[in-house]
Amino acid sequence: MQLKIKNLKFSIKYSLIALSLLASVQTIFAQEIILEEETETVKDTVIPNQAIKVDGVAAVVGDYIVLDSDIDKNILQLKAAGVSTKEFSRCQIFGKLLEDKLYAHHAIQDSISISDLEIRSYVDQQIQQFLAQTNGSMEELLKFYNQDNEKEFREEMFEINKSQRLASEMQKKIVDEVEITPEEVREFFNKIPKDERPTFGTELKVLQIVLEPKVTEEEEQRIINQLKEYRKDVLENGASFSSKAVFYSQDPGSASKGGKYTLNRKKPRMVKEFRETAFSMEEGEISEPFKTDFGYHIIYLEKIRGQEYDVRHILLLPKIANSSVAEAKEKLEEVRVKIEAGEISFEDAAKEISEDEESGKLGGLLRNPVTQDFSFELTKMDPELYSQIQNLKEGDVSEVISEQDRKGALKYKLLMVKDRTDEHIADYAKDYLKIKELALNEKRFKAIDKWQDEKIMDTYIKVSESHRSCDFNSNWLKQ
Structure with missing residues (x-):
């Protein structure tokens, strides 16, 4: 609530x-x-x-x-x-x-x-x-x-x-x-009549263990070679970079516009690798293929206007082999069995194998992106995350869950709920930070x-x- x-x-x-x-x-x-x-x-x-x-x-x-x-x-x-x-x-x-x-x-x-x-x-x-x-x-x-x-x-x-x-x-x-x-907080709370004090909804903490299926070296090289072919066709045969971006780029935000973005040196917009490559180029130049967290790119620097750079790019995403997917799922299933058997704690398993850097270091604790702490109120939780944990009791470990992150990367994870606090009338000691x-x-x-x-x-x-x-x-x- x-x-x-x-x-x-x-x-x-x-x-x-x-x-x-x-x-x-x-x-x-x-x-x-x-x-x-x-x-x-x-x-x-x-x-x-x-x-x-x-x-x-x-x-x-x-x-x-x-x-x-x-x-x-x-x-x-x-x-x-x-x-x-x-x-x-x-x-x-x-x-x-x-x-x-x-x-x-x-x-x-x-x-x-x-x-x-x-x-x-x-x-x-x-x-x-x-x-x-x-x-x-x-x-x-x-x-x-x-x-x-x-x-x-x-x-x-x-x-x-x-x-x-x-x-x-x-x-x-x-x-x-x-x-x-603190004294002002106490006075604020005490002046609220007991029958009018706020009600705080059910809250809990979520732990996760994340694994990402690996791309093979052969697949990475295939993507790099494909981008090199696009680059060669434009430079040597006069092909249209914009048309290639429309037909082949896997960036949904720019493909329909011929891969076009405008970058500003004073206002970072793209990821670091993308900006550094673009800002190191000359007008009319096409970069060699390079990698970011989103995939592999080539950039065409179309125009420099003071601090602004008009660029076009083509993004290709490597395909994940079925064997890599199966390996990640099997490893998480093995960890799940060990946790339920008491052979390892969820927190220790997260620190040992989770590939999500931030939560892994914290024993799997997932940070609330809105409040920046580690508690989630059920009614304010991201709908997708809520659907994944809604049937979990405290201490339960989920089945292996698959999802795509904002970068389009496929990931598999286990989830666990802890420190669940049911809906309750505000308590000064327990809810001090919210009352504050x-x-x-x-x-x-x-x-x-x-x-x-x-x-x-x-x-x-x-x-x-x-x-x-x-x-x-x-x-x-x-x-």
């Missing part, structure tokens, strides 16, 4: 702050275009299928102007990020825009710097993602966003992203300065609230007459 916190009276304002933080991250890193969106109502206000550009000034906050059209654009962004807007009024969303501009204004006042080059690079990535959803049609993209030309669209995307990043960095600066003492995080979050909210109240009074703010009837949670009207 998910964490339940009953009657902890965070205001709508705090909920919207959290929503804004989420929306800022999602709109910066995961925007998508919704070309066919059903009409949605935001508390008596109809959001049209497409953004409508309105030039009325809704407010001025410091050096920033909020347009009426910005409210509609923000609603579209939230919807594109998967956030339901049905529970929020236009006034609440307008209030969040005012907060964002206040943060951005004071970020500049506090000399928080954001790289324009980094923002423009991300805008390039955004537009490429958008174009993929409009079948490459810039005309359709501009029509959707009601822009007259690509330059105007890029500049607006730049300003939106820069403002969001400044606001995010200012918020981060405010909360990063907040610390909490709740207390710290409350203190952070208070710090943001105090900072905002002070900065509103110190900043030039003018809200247009058409929006002064809004029931704001903050004193934007300075009354």
Whole structure:
């Protein structure tokens, strides 16, 4: 069961702050275009299928102007990020825009710097993602966003992203300065009535032993030879590298684009071996085959533009021999029998044979990628991992499980569950770290609230007459 916190009276304002933080991250890193969106109502206000550009000034906050059209654009962004807007009024969303501009204004006042080059690079990535959803049609993209030309669209995307990043960095600066003492944690916990204390869901630790079937030397050489043939055909016969990437590359992220990626020296994107090879090449050069954790590559350096390198690559993945698969499975099955017979502990077996470097050194302990500790709450666990351990009792060892990691590599593993704690009402001693995080979050909210109240009074703010009837949670009207 998910964490339940009953009657902890965070205001709508705090909920919207959290929503804004989420929306800022999602709109910066995961925007998508919704070309066919059903009409949605935001508390008596109809959001049209497409953004409508309105030039009325809704407010001025410091050096920033909020347009009426910005409210509609923000609603579209939230919807594109998967956030339901049905529970929020236009006034609440307008209030969040005012907060964002206040943060951005004071970020500049506090000399928080954001790289324009980094923002423009991300805008390039955004537009490429958008174009993929409009079948490459810039005309359709501009029509959707009601822009007259690509330059105007890029500049607006730049300003939106820069403002969001400044606001995010200012918020981060405010909360990063907040610390909490053990006494404050105790006071926070004690002030919660016993019948309103949070309930923490079932938690457990997961141990694993991982083996990866080996690729034979013959198969590796076959892949290298194949890449050398592609290279030779391009250099000696004038064949198209891009076409070969489309037909033969096994990289799903770039094959359809002719293997193309843009690398930036100041912003690492690909794995180290890939970057080092690309940055050591000259324009028009094709590398010799080289290996990364993802497979074997050759790179064609198409263009150097200052710090940016346009490259194309072909990735080939070696095939795993059936004999290697059988060997890995048999070895894990033998270990499983020994563990169940008490001849070796799971922890010792993991340290001895597991090929997952991090968990192997820790006796098989799997780190929670979200919290960075070693406990997993069942309802928040990765669905695939949950399906693998859901029927295991504490101390049970799973059957041999096969899976592919994010790099496409085939692996086999054994899993075991330990230190299972069932759902329970918060206990100060047992759940101190979780309670501390709740207390710290409350203190952070208070710090943001105090900072905002002070900065509103110190900043030039003018809200247009058409929006002064809004029931704001903050004193934007300075009354």
